[in-house]
Amino acid sequence: MVDVIFLLGSERDILESIKNKLLVLPEDTLIYPGHGETGIISEEKLIYK
Numbered sequence: 001m002v003d004v005i006f007l008l009g010s011e012r013d014i015l016e017s018i019k020n021k022l023l024v025l026p027e028d029t030l031i032y033p034g035h036g037e038t039g040i041i042s043e044e045k046l047i048y049k
Contacts, residue, residue: 015048018048022041023041023045023049025041026041027040027042028041028042031044
């Protein structure tokens with residue numbers, strides 16, 4: 001099975017979108033990723049900064 005997200009953009013584009021579209025949301029915004037655990041933006045900032 002292929003992960004569709006990588007067919008639609010480069011790794012750089014995906015990381016740029018995470019930083020510019022998601023990480024700018026309020027710290028307590030809930031994230032429902034469609035896989036894995038539910039999280040909040042403040043947790044993701046620790047990973048992607």
